[in-house]
Amino acid sequence: MTRIALTVNGEKRSDEVEPRLLLVHYLREVLGLRAANVGCDTTSCGACTVLLDGKSVKSCTVLAVQAAGHDVITAEGLAPAGELHPVQAAFRQNHGLQCGFCTPGMVMATVGLLSENPHPTEEQAREALEGNLCRCTGYHNIIRAVLAAADASTEVSA
Amino acid sequence: MSILGTRVLRTEDPKFLTTGGVYTEDVVDDRLAGAYYAFFVRSPLAHARVNSVDVSAALGAPGVVAAFTGAELADLPEIPPAAAGLMKVEMTERLLATDKVRFVGEPVAVVVTEHPYQGEDAVELVEVDYDPLPAVLGFNPDDTSLLFEAAGTNVAGNWGDPSQLKPDLFDGCEVVVSHTIVNQRLAPAPMETRAGAAAWGEDGRLTTWIPNQGAQGTRSGLAKLLDLEESQVRVITPDVGGAFGAKFGADPEHAVLAWVARSLDHPVRWTETRYENLIAMTHGRAQQHTVTIGGSRDGNVAAYRLEIVQDAGAYPKIGAILPFLTILMTTGPYDIPKAEAVAKVVVTNTTPIGAYRGAGRPEATAAIERAMDLFAAEIGVDPADVRRKNLLAPFTEPHQTAFGALYDTGDYVAALDKALAAAGYADLRAEQARRRATGDASQLGVGVASYVEITGMGDGEGTEPQENATVEVHPDGTATILTGTSPHGQGHATAWAMLASDELGIPVDKITLKWGDTDLIPEGGGTGGSRSLQQGGAAVQQASQELIEMARLRAAAQLEANAADLVFDKSRSAFAVAGDPDASVPLTQLAENERLLVRAVFSAPGATFPFGTHVAVVEVDTETGKATLRRVITVDDAGIVLNPLLAEGQRHGGIAQGAAQAFLEEVVYDADGNPLTTSLADYPFLSATEVPSFELADMATPTTYNPLGAKGIGEAGSIGATPAVQNAIIDAVAHLGVRHVDLPATSRRVWQAIQQAATAESGSEH
Numbered sequence: 001m002t003r004i005a006l007t008v009n010g011e012k013r014s015d016e017v018e019p020r021l022l023l024v025h026y027l028r029e030v031l032g033l034r035a036a037n038v039g040c041d042t043t044s045c046g047a048c049t050v051l052l053d054g055k056s057v058k059s060c061t062v063l064a065v066q067a068a069g070h071d072v073i074t075a076e077g078l079a080p081a082g083e084l085h086p087v088q089a090a091f092r093q094n095h096g097l098q099c100g101f102c103t104p105g106m107v108m109a110t111v112g113l114l115s116e117n118p119h120p121t122e123e124q125a126r127e128a129l130e131g132n133l134c135r136c137t138g139y140h141n142i143i144r145a146v147l148a149a150a151d152a153s154t155e156v157s158a
Numbered sequence: 159m160s161i162l163g164t165r166v167l168r169t170e171d172p173k174f175l176t177t178g179g180v181y182t183e184d185v186v187d188d189r190l191a192g193a194y195y196a197f198f199v200r201s202p203l204a205h206a207r208v209n210s211v212d213v214s215a216a217l218g219a220p221g222v223v224a225a226f227t228g229a230e231l232a233d234l235p236e237i238p239p240a241a242a243g244l245m246k247v248e249m250t251e252r253l254l255a256t257d258k259v260r261f262v263g264e265p266v267a268v269v270v271t272e273h274p275y276q277g278e279d280a281v282e283l284v285e286v287d288y289d290p291l292p293a294v295l296g297f298n299p300d301d302t303s304l305l306f307e308a309a310g311t312n313v314a315g316n317w318g319d320p321s322q323l324k325p326d327l328f329d330g331c332e333v334v335v336s337h338t339i340v341n342q343r344l345a346p347a348p349m350e351t352r353a354g355a356a357a358w359g360e361d362g363r364l365t366t367w368i369p370n371q372g373a374q375g376t377r378s379g380l381a382k383l384l385d386l387e388e389s390q391v392r393v394i395t396p397d398v399g400g401a402f403g404a405k406f407g408a409d410p411e412h413a414v415l416a417w418v419a420r421s422l423d424h425p426v427r428w429t430e431t432r433y434e435n436l437i438a439m440t441h442g443r444a445q446q447h448t449v450t451i452g453g454s455r456d457g458n459v460a461a462y463r464l465e466i467v468q469d470a471g472a473y474p475k476i477g478a479i480l481p482f483l484t485i486l487m488t489t490g491p492y493d494i495p496k497a498e499a500v501a502k503v504v505v506t507n508t509t510p511i512g513a514y515r516g517a518g519r520p521e522a523t524a525a526i527e528r529a530m531d532l533f534a535a536e537i538g539v540d541p542a543d544v545r546r547k548n549l550l551a552p553f554t555e556p557h558q559t560a561f562g563a564l565y566d567t568g569d570y571v572a573a574l575d576k577a578l579a580a581a582g583y584a585d586l587r588a589e590q591a592r593r594r595a596t597g598d599a600s601q602l603g604v605g606v607a608s609y610v611e612i613t614g615m616g617d618g619e620g621t622e623p624q625e626n627a628t629v630e631v632h633p634d635g636t637a638t639i640l641t642g643t644s645p646h647g648q649g650h651a652t653a654w655a656m657l658a659s660d661e662l663g664i665p666v667d668k669i670t671l672k673w674g675d676t677d678l679i680p681e682g683g684g685t686g687g688s689r690s691l692q693q694g695g696a697a698v699q700q701a702s703q704e705l706i707e708m709a710r711l712r713a714a715a716q717l718e719a720n721a722a723d724l725v726f727d728k729s730r731s732a733f734a735v736a737g738d739p740d741a742s743v744p745l746t747q748l749a750e751n752e753r754l755l756v757r758a759v760f761s762a763p764g765a766t767f768p769f770g771t772h773v774a775v776v777e778v779d780t781e782t783g784k785a786t787l788r789r790v791i792t793v794d795d796a797g798i799v800l801n802p803l804l805a806e807g808q809r810h811g812g813i814a815q816g817a818a819q820a821f822l823e824e825v826v827y828d829a830d831g832n833p834l835t836t837s838l839a840d841y842p843f844l845s846a847t848e849v850p851s852f853e854l855a856d857m858a859t860p861t862t863y864n865p866l867g868a869k870g871i872g873e874a875g876s877i878g879a880t881p882a883v884q885n886a887i888i889d890a891v892a893h894l895g896v897r898h899v900d901l902p903a904t905s906r907r908v909w910q911a912i913q914q915a916a917t918a919e920s921g922s923e924h
Contacts, residue, residue, distance in 0.1 A: 018275070034183075035176070035178030036178070037178070037349070039351070039399075039432065039838075040837065041432045041433055042838055042839040044838035044839050045349065045432075047349060075175065076177055078176070081176075084172065084175060088172075088175040091171070091175055092171040092175060095167075095168065095803045095804070095807050097174055097175065098647030098648070098649070098807055099348070099349065099350070099399045099400040099647030100170075100178070100179040100397065100399065100647070101181065101399030101400060103174050104174075122851070125846075126846040126847045127846075129845075129846045130845045130847045131845075133838065133843055134349070134846075135348055135402065135811070135815070135843075136349075136400055136647045136811045137810055137811055137814075138810035138811045138815070138852065139810075139845075139846040139849060140810040140814075141806075141810060142846070143846065
């Protein structure tokens with residue numbers, strides 16, 4: 001067992017973990033943050049996407065010990081309780097989710113995308129989310145949500 | 159103004175977007191405290207005799223609590239084939255294989271551990287001694303190797319009698335075209351894999367959490383598998399991360415989980431890996447069609463024959479029933495004077511086939527839409543014109559087909575013309591002609607597919623399709639709805655609340671929907687076959703209306719007025735005496751004295767038949783064969799739309815899955831029956847880069863079968879899009895002599911078809 005200390009959604013955490021424990025399982029099983037989901041075994045689906053020091057990563061492919069000393073943000077921590085982050089609000093406004101399983105990962109990947117490219121074209125948005133799979137929406141409304149969130153951030157900053 | 163027909167945002171969403179859905183793996187419950195974890199040992203061979211299963215080494219591994227083999231479950235009943243009476247009764251299945259395994263992934267043993275990672279390690283230590291047998295694969299297996307020796311054949315059964323096919327069906331036709339085409343095997347692959355949790359109470363009852371499409375049907379199935387009374391089983395449905403037909407009922411693993419929990423007197427949980435999901439959750443489609451179509455040179459189709467082979471996989475489950483639905487929809491939206499269809503069901507050493515979005519109907523549409531294009535190409539007439547010539551004329555009284563379907567309402571030519579207009583069909587053909595003339599390496603293809611499908615079927619002949627709902631208004635101004643449907647992404651919580659709100663005058667966000675707990679809602683048909691709104695929604699509306707009438711009598715008594723003189727003011731959710739608005743009583747007050755609650759059962763006279771036309775536009779690189787989907791334009795007429803936001807979402811998702819079947823997705827096995835598409839890295843699951851945004855045109859022809867005027871919308875997209883995209887890809891290279899490319903029309907297949915057409919062309923010149 002190894003002791004790790006890290007920040008998750010702004011709170012300092014310290015836990016003893018098995019060295020092979022995946023970050024997604026640390027978040028889900030140890031911290032009880034179950035928004036991030038596991039949808040595959042091969043880093044293909046992106047349902048587990050979280051932000052690690054502001055960049056989106058697939059938490060199934062990061063060991064918990066690798067996150068030690070870093071800053072993790074999950075869908076639970078994007079906005080204060082009872083509120084929606086602009087990306088979350090855009091997903092709701094545009095019906096960018098159905099069953100919801102890919103949704104927390106899709107939202108975090110979008111937050112990551114917009115932090116790097118605040119005004120993606122539709123093609124860039126599709127490229128950026130290629131590693132986040134959804135079986136329900138056909139991606140149509142997810143892409144609309146991403147573009148709407150980008151527009152909304154323009155309005156706020158303007 | 160009524161809320162019905164408006165784009166109400168989903169009340170479900172804030173949870174899914176922040177803390178996330180509570181899927182089966184996420185459930186926290188006292189009854190599951192300290193639960194063990196189950197892991198299945200699965201066959202690595204497609205076909206083998208099982209000599210022995212030895213779990214002793216696994217039992218010594220860290221954290222292992224127990225391990226069980228099929229021998230220990232042998233007292234439980236064997237699972238009979240579906241479509242009893244038509245399929246071979248000897249083709250039975252066991253919860254855990256005993257004497258034989260029949261597909262890679264079949265469960266052989268189960269290991270139970272204290273923590274999840276321990277099970278993954280321990281299953282490697284279970285030793286199974288197999289004698290490999292030749293794998294039976296493909297649509298035309300012979301009987302040299304038998305899956306079920308007692309059956310004496312690998313043919314499970316037939317739908318229709320092939321000896322009754324008429325040899326003179328195509329007599330008098332100027333043109334007859336025939337082709338054998340494959341409707342390939344697909345993985346439903348919902349984002350949430352299968353899972354379960356099971357706990358037994360001191361009362362001897364099982365409580366089990368299962369991601370499913372209908373708790374009541376799951377309860378019945380599970381009780382049969384475990385040889386229990388239904389009253390001994392409580393199924394609870396957590397949030398479900400997609401299902402697409404593949405989460406109907408209970409699977410063998412769910413029964414094993416319950417059995418293990420009882421044996422150990424301890425709760426047990428299970429979540430399968432994606433690898434397990436891709437090899438052991440039922441697959442879909444897997445039909446071979448031989449289509450023969452005949453008619454006149456000017457484009458009138460006179461006769462059509464559809465001969466189906468259904469690969470049911472290793473055990474005849476729902477897959478054995480799919481051909482029934484395919485045959486029912488043989489002639490689709492067309493008026494074809496003579497038509498016939500038969501099906502043969504075979505078993506193979508592959509994952510069993512079940513329902514997948516459309517379940518038998520996409521196959522029927524794919525077959526006839528390909529046949530229409532083959533016929534059009536043979537006579538040199540535009541495929542849209544051939545369709546217009548043969549579509550049924552508009553009808554408002556039910557139309558009976560030769561295959562027993564009763565189409566409720568339809569205007570198929572209008573849907574075709576609307577879709578062509580929205581696509582700019584003439585301009586597309588002009589652009590195509592220009593590219594063909596210049597020999598552009600990027601050729602344009604336009605594909606058209608018209609369809610009619612069946613939604614909201616009942617349980618069979620003689621039973622009316624029905625669903626129940628309970629609506630209750632509480633003293634605090636909120637309301638609760640109980641439904642027998644089972645949403646897993648469709649948005650019932652919002653849609654059913656809209657229907658109740660419109661009657662009760664209670665805001666949507668004050669209405670809570672409950673579903674999927676068999677103790678709370680003992681009856682229900684679940685969600686599948688695009689039935690929910692037209693029956694479950696109609697039941698909510700009916701219950702709400704009956705509640706208002708019940709409340710009216712109570713209000714009359716309280717206000718000492720005639721019930722007939724009372725007006726229900728929705729803006730205040732209150733009854734008032736006509737002409738005396740001050741004399742009023744709100745529903746909340748009526749609910750204080752006595753529960754204000756109504757349960758209603760809505761029965762429909764029959765199934766409904768949504769229809770439409772899809773147009774796909776592709777570019778095909780003739781040097782590599784790669785097809786790129788540029789546009790999909792659809793008209794999907796599912797009657798009156800309750801919430802356009804939700805209906806469009808259903809169409810988008812269906813279109814994407816349909817398109818994915820046309821040019822990407824396929825479950826592949828090698829010659830020994832080893833699955834080659836066992837991860838999301840290998841299975842070409844559609845991603846955001848492979849589809850464009852979709853163009854939806856609206857059309858709404860009401861049905862008279864329910865007061866909402868609604869038909870089903872869940873599967874339309876996947877029914878129309880596959881043949882539209884396939885036809886578009888073939889159309890892009892038709893001028894090079896290509897007449898057909900099988901599904902999925904991958905770069906390699908398209909490239910090969912171009913080369914073969916070129917070879918045939920140069921051969922014919924000599």
